[in-house]
Amino acid sequence: MDPPDFDDAFAARLDALFAWRRDVRRFRTTPLDEDALRACLAAAHRAPSVGNSRPWRFVRISDPARRDAVVASFARCNAQAAAAYAGERAARYRALKLAGLKEAPVHLAAFCDGDTAAGLGLGRATMPETLAYSVVGAVQCLWLAARARGIGVGWVSILDPAAVTEILAVPQSWRLVAYLCLGLPQEEHPDPELERHGWQPEDRRGAELYER
């Protein structure tokens, strides 16, 4: 099998995909196409993983009671987070829309199975955190595959991971890595929402290359 030729035009469109990927919190409630969702999960499963361990376990949450319980965990954690800011900054925090949990047609949780036998532990003796990192890579591939299909993804980290794990009744060896909202976006932008809504200035830190 010959490798595909990824030409300059493809690289340029891929760069546009990175730019327009964004974290989405404003969703339309329209149900997602099931085949498109499965294509995104297939992309996730193509992610690199330490020792080819593929420890990701994706859970779709459709049960209304479980969805509501996750929304409640977000509300609690978000109120606590707001209380940690003072004065005008706290007001600005409360004005932000930080998740689209209620509107998003699909909730997807990504867990890391610490008991995975695949790969026989190869590659993670000295940096065991690479197992969870592998799940993050899968989430990133899913995210890009989704955006390429017009589907927006938002990563909700303002949650109590122990509460979410209990709500979802998953095996004890599974650790929550990411809780994702998926749906068609209400709006599209190439700049981060937190900059656009005045939470923070644009910041180039991180873009430089350090030399050693």
Add this chain to the structure above:
Amino acid sequence: MDPPDFDDAFAARLDALFAWRRDVRRFRTTPLDEDALRACLAAAHRAPSVGNSRPWRFVRISDPARRDAVVASFARCNAQAAAAYAGERAARYRALKLAGLKEAPVHLAAFCDGDTAAGLGLGRATMPETLAYSVVGAVQCLWLAARARGIGVGWVSILDPAAVTEILAVPQSWRLVAYLCLGLPQEEHPDPELERHGWQPEDRRGAELYER
């Protein structure tokens, strides 16, 4: 600015990119094009990050003494890892090529700056590990941008992170997330090297979608 139209043909080529991305350990020593490397770093900087914190700090290691010290850390950790397997499995481990540190023209370390002020801590009160996860997302974007330009990437996790951090003399608040080899690959495959070289069977675990 209108969002680009990512059509079915682009989504199909993106899926091919996921399939041919691979972890590369067999590099040609040919130097990399500097513009292509900068384009990969720009893609990394487009990654999502918790609270738009962009905590990634990329370091290129060109100093021969530092490169040799990293190679030595790998050799030590790899010998220890081999010793943890028994009999025929240990022999099979030793026969694997798990890193291309000596040949790869570019070594790139990705750190997470725990002291980053960007984003004002938003989004990471309950799941602080999302800061390091943001760096993993950046690595994943870099990896895909590289492959789209014919550049192979290998993630080397068989290293002592404390030793590598000391070798690279980075600020104390920086934590090593990934050590990457970059270079033109000697060969291209759509299947994982660990399966091709008989370390493990193909395994579909992780590809399923759990429902709750």
